[in-house]
Amino acid sequence: MKMVKKYAGVMLCAAVSLSLAACGPQESSSEKTSSKGSELVVWEDKEKSIGIKDAVAEFEKEHDIKVKVVEKPYAQQIEDLRMDGPAGTGPDVLTMPGDQIGTAVTEGLIKELNVEKDVQSLYTDASIQSQMVDQKLYGLPKAVETTVLFYNKDLISEDELPQTLEEWYDYSKKTADGSKFGFLALFDQIYYAQSVMGGYGGYIFGKDKDGNDDPSDLGINNEGAVKGAELIQKFYQDGLFPAGIVGEQGINVLESLFTEGKAAAIISGPWNVEAFSKAGIDYGITKLPKLENGKNMSSFIGVKSYNVSAFSKHAELAQELAVFLANEKNSKKRYEQTKEVPAVQSLASDKAIMKSEAARAVTEQSRFSEQTPNIPEMNEIWTPADSALQTIATGKADPKKALDQAAETAKGQMKAKHSGT
DSSP: OOOTTTTTOOOOBBBGGGGGGGSSSSOHHHHHHHHHTTTEEEEEEEEGGGGGGGHHHHHHHHHTEEEEEOOOOOHHHHHHHHHHHHOOOOOOOEEEEEGGHHHHHTTTBBBBOOOHHHTTTTBBBHHHHHTTTTTTOOOEEEEEEEEEEEEEETTGGGGOSSSSSHHHHHHHHHHHHHHHHHHHHOOSHHHHHHHHHGGGGGOOOOOTTTTTTTEEEEEETTTTHHHHHHHHHHHTTTSSOOGGGGSSTHHHHHHHHHTTOOEEEEOOOOHHHHHHHTTTTTTTEOOOOOEEEEEBOOOOEEEEEEEEEETTTSSSHHHHHHHTTSSEEEEEEHHHHHHOOOOOOGGGGOOOHHHHHHHHHHHHTTTEEEEEOGGGGGGTHHHHHHHHHHHHHHSSSOOOOOOOHHHHHHHHHHHHHHOOO
């Protein structure tokens, strides 16, 4: 899901021991005294505050302060901060998608964190990198997610699962009849299509000499991206994907077909685990399949993080709270309540977490995943790329021409909106 873009779908692991919970700038005795009786405001994701309830109570007791937790959709929080921050009604700590970090930093909405390197090293490389801009840290990862394959065990067993996307194409040709389908994916969206295009060598941005995303090097229309798009087009042209899964309502159609038992397998993310369980589907979850070139389908890693508002009047205490919420102990507790995979390296092998099929699938798929670009220029990629993929899916354009047009549009928008930044 576009947890990164609009929303965006799967996750890894996050840690910091309690002894390190107060890392970062230390308050002087006068600052600690003045913080007594203060109130910190935390914006947490919808229906996820239960995951930090105990940690918040512990922090309140330890610091003799109040922490008010407000639930808001996490992809919307930066938008709300633009208005509420300057007005003095915003949070001290918020949560946001990793791909919004660059924009938030450029706009001066979040503060740089002063956290020790040994604390940073506790998190998976991809998750901590999602919080870096120009080698500076702006957040701590709390959860990781990436897309995975869900399959209906009543329609196909684990032993029967095709191992490559091309084999899924063959399986779908045998099973799709217009009302029932084999394999489905929202390949008219770059968030999902990049899994194929990336596996053949397509990419969003290249890297500069320091390993940072380079917006001058755009790879959404290179040879590998085009090859991936040609394979994607075959699923639509040959009637293996219903017309209804193209466009804004596509995600609803895809999920409905799966919960109604009319699709053997779909690409989705851990955000649907609860919904599919409530629907009574006997499903399995595994990593994405390989491609005919032997490479595994790639995917974007989405990272949720705790960040400190630039408008916070208690920034040092807010940072301490962010570190505390994201430490190993509290990350594990949060997982137990929310089932969102933490971003702490040590928890990737935690037996209690790895009992979950979803957590195992996310962890395995993460090996083949790429960080969702977090630079502001990424905002200019989503719409042109999606528009191109929709014309490819509906057969209105040749894959190369469509992707060339998307690249040209994206470059024009980047030049107009980001030159000199």
